[in-house]
Amino acid sequence: MNRTARFVIGRIAFYVGACLFASFFVLPLLWLTVAPFNSLATLSVALPEQWTLENFRRVFANTFAIRALVQNSVIQAGGAMILVTVAATLAAYALSRAAIKGSQVITYGLVLFSSVVTGTAAMVPIFLMVHRAGLIDTHLAVILVFTGGLLPAAIFIMRDFVDSIPRSYEESALVAGASPWRVFNDIALPIVRPGMMVIAVWAFVNVWGGFLIPFILLRSPERMPAAVAIYSFYTEAGTPLITLTAAYSLLYTLPVLLLYLFVNWKYGFRFFGGIKS
Amino acid sequence: MAGVSFRGVSKAFGSVVAVDDVSYDIHDGEFVCLLGPSGCGKTTTLRLIAGLEQPTGGTIHIGDADVTMVAPKGRDIGMVFQDYALYPHMTISENIAYPLKVRGISKEDRAKRAAEVAAHLQIGNLLERRPGQISGGQQQRTSVARAVVHKPQVFLFDEPLSNLDAKLRLEARGFLKHLQQELGVTAVYVTHDQAEAMALADRIAVMDGGRIVQMAPPLEVYHRPATTFVANFLGSPPMNLLPVTIERTATHTRFVAPTFSIDADEWSGRLKDRVEHGEEVFLGVRPEHLGVGREGDPWTMKGELYAVEPLGPETLVTLSVGDALATLRIFGDEPPEVEGTVHATIDRANLRLFRSSGERIELG
Numbered sequence: 001m002n003r004t005a006r007f008v009i010g011r012i013a014f015y016v017g018a019c020l021f022a023s024f025f026v027l028p029l030l031w032l033t034v035a036p037f038n039s040l041a042t043l044s045v046a047l048p049e050q051w052t053l054e055n056f057r058r059v060f061a062n063t064f065a066i067r068a069l070v071q072n073s074v075i076q077a078g079g080a081m082i083l084v085t086v087a088a089t090l091a092a093y094a095l096s097r098a099a100i101k102g103s104q105v106i107t108y109g110l111v112l113f114s115s116v117v118t119g120t121a122a123m124v125p126i127f128l129m130v131h132r133a134g135l136i137d138t139h140l141a142v143i144l145v146f147t148g149g150l151l152p153a154a155i156f157i158m159r160d161f162v163d164s165i166p167r168s169y170e171e172s173a174l175v176a177g178a179s180p181w182r183v184f185n186d187i188a189l190p191i192v193r194p195g196m197m198v199i200a201v202w203a204f205v206n207v208w209g210g211f212l213i214p215f216i217l218l219r220s221p222e223r224m225p226a227a228v229a230i231y232s233f234y235t236e237a238g239t240p241l242i243t244l245t246a247a248y249s250l251l252y253t254l255p256v257l258l259l260y261l262f263v264n265w266k267y268g269f270r271f272f273g274g275i276k277s
Numbered sequence: 278m279a280g281v282s283f284r285g286v287s288k289a290f291g292s293v294v295a296v297d298d299v300s301y302d303i304h305d306g307e308f309v310c311l312l313g314p315s316g317c318g319k320t321t322t323l324r325l326i327a328g329l330e331q332p333t334g335g336t337i338h339i340g341d342a343d344v345t346m347v348a349p350k351g352r353d354i355g356m357v358f359q360d361y362a363l364y365p366h367m368t369i370s371e372n373i374a375y376p377l378k379v380r381g382i383s384k385e386d387r388a389k390r391a392a393e394v395a396a397h398l399q400i401g402n403l404l405e406r407r408p409g410q411i412s413g414g415q416q417q418r419t420s421v422a423r424a425v426v427h428k429p430q431v432f433l434f435d436e437p438l439s440n441l442d443a444k445l446r447l448e449a450r451g452f453l454k455h456l457q458q459e460l461g462v463t464a465v466y467v468t469h470d471q472a473e474a475m476a477l478a479d480r481i482a483v484m485d486g487g488r489i490v491q492m493a494p495p496l497e498v499y500h501r502p503a504t505t506f507v508a509n510f511l512g513s514p515p516m517n518l519l520p521v522t523i524e525r526t527a528t529h530t531r532f533v534a535p536t537f538s539i540d541a542d543e544w545s546g547r548l549k550d551r552v553e554h555g556e557e558v559f560l561g562v563r564p565e566h567l568g569v570g571r572e573g574d575p576w577t578m579k580g581e582l583y584a585v586e587p588l589g590p591e592t593l594v595t596l597s598v599g600d601a602l603a604t605l606r607i608f609g610d611e612p613p614e615v616e617g618t619v620h621a622t623i624d625r626a627n628l629r630l631f632r633s634s635g636e637r638i639e640l641g
């Protein structure tokens with residue numbers, strides 16, 4: 001009897017602890033799903049007394065913020081996503097297949113330096129370089145700087161996928177009469193596609209949420225992405241309008257969520273190489 | 278269809294010489310097996326024919342064309358890889374039809390042709406599956422189907438049976454031989470299994486250390502091995518090689534070992550200029566050419582019984598003769614009754630002689 005009681009109490013304590021721990025992560029999400037629909041939202045999680053779309057109406061009236069979201073962020077994140085994915089795939093294929101001495105060292109070296117490139121410490125030289133190139137206040141500048149930062153890690157991940165394709169697949173296609181480009185396209189590409197999807201989503205999310213780089217490289221409001229535009233829902237005094245910020249934040253997370261769901265549905269996520277047949 | 282010729286072909290990877298100055302002709306429609314131990318350069322030879330490697334010296338011809346520097350695409354070859362190399366993202370039908378797709382043949386035509394070939398190889402019911410969903414034997418057939426679908430000039434096989442279990446391997450072996458004869462295409466087949474090479478080949482090319490040691494029909498390689506290496510490599514168990522010394526007097530020639538001595542007078546003419554008195558040589562005799570005899574019989578060697586292994590239709594009897602072991606293959610259901618000291622009789626007609634350096638001395 002005693003032991004049963006001890007067991008039950010132990011279990012209860014465990015679940016209470018687990019719930020407290022989980023709530024730490026769940027509460028913000030919960031807040032994000034209810035606060036946008038509450039015209040009196042505060043920082044606490046509370047079901048609105050009356051559900052309303054009023055917050056969204058006011059957010060949509062802010063053309064600066066909406067353009068930032070549906071145009072600028074999409075251009076910048078989408079552009080960097082495509083560039084990173086394509087370049088990483090080609091580079092990984094080359095590093096894996098061509099007999100380059102020290103290709104392993106190249107990959108590791110790049111990964112090491114990339115953490116510096118996107119870091120805050122490098123912002124001054126990056127700004128100067130972009131300035132010299134005459135690219136200040138362009139989407140291209142944001143795309144290129146993000147791509148430079150993300151590419152090494154992307155190559156590193158893609159290499160694992162490419163390395164996992166047996167050489168004999170490509171060789172048998174060559175013997176079957178395919179040109180090298182055709183071999184890449186027909187054999188290698190379909191097999192590494194899950195890897196490319198991982199890279200694409202990861203790159204997109206990184207740029208989508210990136211604040212510092214666009215904030216520094218862009219000037220005109222017409223080009224600011226959503227990560228910067230969210231500040232337009234702050235009062236002059238610098239405090240956020242919680243209702244509008246909540247509504248905008250919800251809109252801000254949706255594309256990432258949709259992209260993830262789409263890729264997962266279409267290709268399935270895998271973070272390692274290997275062949276699923 | 279076409280033959281394949283190598284003229285002084287070499288291939289080195291850095292300091293490793295994988296293929297060393299090899300020349301030979303494979304005739305149109307011939308089935309040649311490349312046989313040899315691991316690392317002797319078989320796969321490299323095959324890849325040179327396919328164009329997956331460029332030789333560091335020499336020229337390669339397929340038919341009348343010099344293809345030494347031609348890319349694989351231009352060689353019209355069908356190849357079966359050891360791991361089959363089926364594309365995991367394509368169905369069996371798409372896999373088989375891939376060489377046709379590359380040649381720009383329409384979708385309906387190639388699906389039709391793939392179905393024909395698949396039906397012929399008894400995998401017609403698997404066309405919509407993926408490689409991961411079929412058995413090893415079926416994968417092997419798919420891989421063969423893909424290699425033949427475009428009617429290539431030359432077939433290349435790199436140990437295509439080594440991933441199959443023993444029973445399936447025998448089945449697939451017969452199937453491959455049948456298919457090659459039916460299609461009459463030149464085939465080069467790599468294996469390190471001597472039984473496979475014996476069973477399949479019109480000619481066997483035995484390789485060692487990047488060179489071709491002997492290239493001849495299977496029975497000739499078996500009965501008249503060019504060197505002790507070949508003698509050892511073919512046959513299971515391999516040829517018995519017994520060290521003896523030549524003893525020559527004015528009138529007689531003998532092969533002498535510590536425990537026995539054999540009269541070699543009938544070859545004295547042939548041996549006269551080829552071996553010297555006191556030279557160490559090897560007697561080579563296949564297990565089936567040794568029998569159990571009695572003391573005093575001519576042409577016997579004495580040994581102590583070492584092991585008896587009944588295998589069903591035959592029995593292997595191993596004797597220790599001096600420092601060497603000699604194996605006898607006795608046919609028949611009943612194991613012979615032997616014990617202690619055994620006298621093994623040698624079938625003279627099938628005795629071979631090798632120099633201590635390895636090459637065979639022709640006895641006639």
Ligand SMILES: Nc1ncnc2c1ncn2[C@@H]1O[C@H](COP(=O)(O)OP(=O)(O)OP(=O)(O)O)[C@@H](O)[C@H]1O
Nearest residue numbers: 290293294295314315316317318319320321322469
């Ligand atoms: N790409 C390569 N780079 C360096 N050395 C190689 C390469 N390919 C083969 N070799 C070397 O060449 C020699 C012959 O290799 P090969 O693959 O032709 O042997 P093999 O007869 O097919 O052996 P196995 O029966 O084990 O398959 C070996 O010593 C091997 O290490």
Ligand SMILES: [Mg+2]
Nearest residue numbers: 319320321435
């Ligand atoms: Mg090999």
